[in-house]
Amino acid sequence: MTRCTLGVHSAVGVVFTGLGPTRDxxxxxxxxxxxxxxxxxxxxxxxxxxxxxxxxxxR
Numbered sequence: 001m002t003r004c005t006l007g008v009h010s011a012v013g014v015v016f017t018g019l020g021p022t023r024d025x026x027x028x029x030x031x032x033x034x035x036x037x038x039x040x041x042x043x044x045x046x047x048x049x050x051x052x053x054x055x056x057x058x059r
Contacts, residue, residue, distance in 0.1 A: 013054030028053050 016022040025040060025047065032038050035055070036045040045055050 007059045008056050010058040011054035011056045016051040
C-alpha cells in the first residue's frame with residue numbers, strides 16, 4: 001500500500017496499539033468513505049502507518 005506521508009505537516013488521528021479495541025483497514029475505509037474519498041492511500045483521511053489512520057490538516 002502506498003501511504004500518503006509525503007508533505008504531511010499536521011494531522012489528527014488514531015493509532016491502534018493492540019490494547020483495547022482495534023479496527024482493520026476495511027472498517028477504516030468505511031469511515032474514510034464517510035468523511036473523504038474511501039481510499040486509505042490518498043485524500044485527506046489516510047493510513048500513515050501499519051495501525052495509524054489520520055485526517056490531514058495541513059500538507
